[in-house]
Amino acid sequence: MKLSDKKRVNILDAAEQLFFENGVEHTTMDQIAKAAQASKRTVYNHFTTKDALFEAIIIRMVEHLNQxxxxxxxxxxxxxxxxxxxxxxxxxxxxxxxxxxxxxxxxxxxxxxxxxxxxxxxxxxxxxxxxxxxxxxxxxxxxxxxxxxxxxxxxxxxxxxxxxxxxxxxxxxxxxxxxxxxxxxxxxxxxxxxxxxx
Amino acid sequence: MKLSDKKRVNILDAAEQLFFENGVEHTTMDQIAKAAQASKRTVYNHFTTKDALFEAIIIRMVEHLNQxxxxxxxxxxxxxxxxxxxxxxxxxxxxxxxxxxxxxxxxxxxxxxxxxxxxxxxxxxxxxxxxxxxxxxxxxxxxxxxxxxxxxxxxxxxxxxxxxxxxxxxxxxxxxxxxxxxxxxxxxxxxxxxxxxx
DNA sequence: CAAGAAGTAAACTATTAAGTTTACTTTTAA
DNA sequence: TTAAAAGTAAACTTAATAGTTTACTTCTTG
Incomplete structure (x- = not known):
């Protein structure tokens, strides 16, 4: 797995966890970057805005729901x-x-x-x-x-x-x-x- | 009814409406003051913080619930x-x-x-x-x-x-x-x- | 009716957080 | 192996907004 893909997954995982714990509004992009062990710029390279990141998380979660x-x-x-x-x-x-x-x-x-x-x-x-x-x-x-x-x-x-x-x-x-x-x-x-x- | 009491009610009404429509986080104290036709300072004279105002609204609502x-x-x-x-x-x-x-x-x-x-x-x-x-x-x-x-x-x-x-x-x-x-x-x-x- | 309590507008401070820039390093793929 | 794609830390800009200050006016009550 490429580093870039690993980072992407890390970011999604970290954001999911933090959004769940603290709510979207109370989670900062800096927190996400830190928790994902990625730089803030990398977060923004993968997801252009916080909203885009939120949307990506919801999509991934729905996909992962084992029906x-x-x-x-x-x-x-x-x-x-x-x-x-x-x-x-x-x-x-x-x-x-x-x-x-x-x-x-x-x-x-x-x-x-x-x-x-x-x-x-x-x-x-x-x-x-x-x-x-x-x-x-x-x-x-x-x-x-x-x-x-x-x-x-x-x-x-x-x-x-x-x-x-x-x-x-x-x-x-x-x-x-x-x-x-x-x-x-x-x-x-x-x-x-x-x-x-x- | 004293002006002061009227203002208090106006502030609570305005805040209740705005909190309901937009959520507590997305409502600013300036919006509340404007909607209540009161100055921001007056809002803060009645309620020392936004949290205190929120609490007062919940208390009033619960009281008004006609059981x-x-x-x-x-x-x-x-x-x-x-x-x-x-x-x-x-x-x-x-x-x-x-x-x-x-x-x-x-x-x-x-x-x-x-x-x-x-x-x-x-x-x-x-x-x-x-x-x-x-x-x-x-x-x-x-x-x-x-x-x-x-x-x-x-x-x-x-x-x-x-x-x-x-x-x-x-x-x-x-x-x-x-x-x-x-x-x-x-x-x-x-x-x-x-x-x-x- | 006078003192003080409460109101006002508007500018101000401080903080937080989204998103950008910079100068540099590491991965990756032709 | 080398160019470009992607990574990094850290400082920066910008915008929003909670709460304060100021200088002044209007109610209210003894």
Whole structure:
């Protein structure tokens, strides 16, 4: 790997860490240069402005988000098992260091500049990419009884987010402190008591 | 009302508006003075630092939050009616301009300085003040069947927040664009299908 | 109504941080 | 192996903005 590429990675790593810890506004380009073991001029050779650096970080983070495989509905496996599996994957995404970092950095900027919001919100992450079609198949196969599939999908994901994501994002909880198993169990149970076909 | 008091109010109003629109960091004391029709010196006579002004705004906002009356469990009224009433009050709090403003301003700071978080999080707002004891009475009166009351209360409130609060806070939705009635209906229905006593 | 409390505009200071320049050294690739 | 691409440290410019000072005016209250 060329020195130039190494420096680039160092700069991105250092900036990601510092932006996450202190916020974009409270991180100086001098700090980034120092933490990256690069000169300030090198930082500016790679990224013409602080904004460009911020953008590059968000892009890299989104790329690095390991999107778990889409789970396909199966008529052979009990619906609660399948929903539990989806919930587990979702929670592991929501609680990953990577996702929390993107979220914190992005939300900070978003709250100040709503223009950024749409950009980030339009991306579909995690199980929301496929949950609606999963549920549709559950209904088609008489395992579920749902009138408004879009709404039901939101209920499911929002319930997980409310318990495992926002409290950590805002610093009220740490990922370790959460009763993950119980949260998943109860989310699935609540969802099914409402939507399981008789 | 004395001129001095008027100026104080003007300054708080102007700062609240500007902090909300642009964030605390992107609001200058000169802007605040101008918007408040006061001299900068007057601003500093009332509030010794920008931080002190910020704090005063948060305190005033919290005071102004009209906390609806605590709803007491009644064995005479159907449980779904009672939960709907609670949900309605909660949604009107979560969607009030006042609450959204506090939330946006406070969360912005919170995401940057987790120390602030505890302070704000420790306050119990809305129906969370009494929902657990409400549910406990529902259980005692055989209207509800709940094992973990604390958890169930969170499920109820989180579901409302997920639909009516976070999307507005982050700018994905406006309060008017939400199908409030449906959200309340469905939240209550889901909660009861899980927890209503047979 | 007079003293002092509080208001005003505007210039000033000090600090912070983004981005540039300079003079020089190290990597890299034809 | 050598030219150019990229690195370096450190001093510099520029702009923004928190907070102060000054010289003066207007409220307010005993």
């Amino acid at each position: 778990d495989d889409e789970l396909r509905f199966s008529n052979e496996i009990a619906i609660d098992i399948q929903l539990t599996k989806i919930a587990q994957q979702e929670v592991s995404l929501l609680n990953s260091v990577h996702f929390l970092r993107i979220a914190k950095i992005a939300f900070m900027q978003m709250l100040q500049q709503p223009a950024l919001a749409e950009d980030i919100a339009s991306n579909q992450f995690g199980c929301m990419r496929y949950l609606e079609s999963f549920l549709r198949q559950g209904v088609a196969n008489n395992k579920l009884q749902i009138e408004d599939i879009e709404f039901a999908a939101k209920q499911f994901v929002y319930q997980l987010k409310s318990f495992v994501f926002y409290p950590v994002l805002f610093g009220f909880e740490t990922p370790d402190s959460l009763p993950i198993t119980k949260i998943i169990e109860q989310t699935v149970a609540t969802f099914l008591s409402r939507y399981q076909a008789e | 609806d009356d605590e709803l007491r469990f009644s064995n005479e009224i159907a449980i779904d009616i009672q939960l709907t009433k609670i949900a309605q009050q909660e949604v009107s709090l979560l969607n009030s301009v006042h609450f959204l403003r506090i939330a946006k301003i406070a969360f912005m700071q919170m995401l940057q300085q987790p120390a602030l978080a505890e302070d704000i999080a420790s306050n119990q707002f809305g129906c969370m003040r009494y929902l657990e004891s409400f549910l406990r009475q529902g259980v005692a009166n055989n209207k509800l069947q709940i094992e973990d009351i604390e958890f169930a209360a969170k499920q109820f409130v989180y579901q409302l927040k997920s639909f009516v609060f976070y999307p507005v806070l982050f700018g994905f939705e406006t309060p008017d664009s939400l199908p409030i009635t449906k959200i309340i209906e469905q939240t209550v229905a889901t909660f009861l299908s899980r927890y209503q006593a047979e």
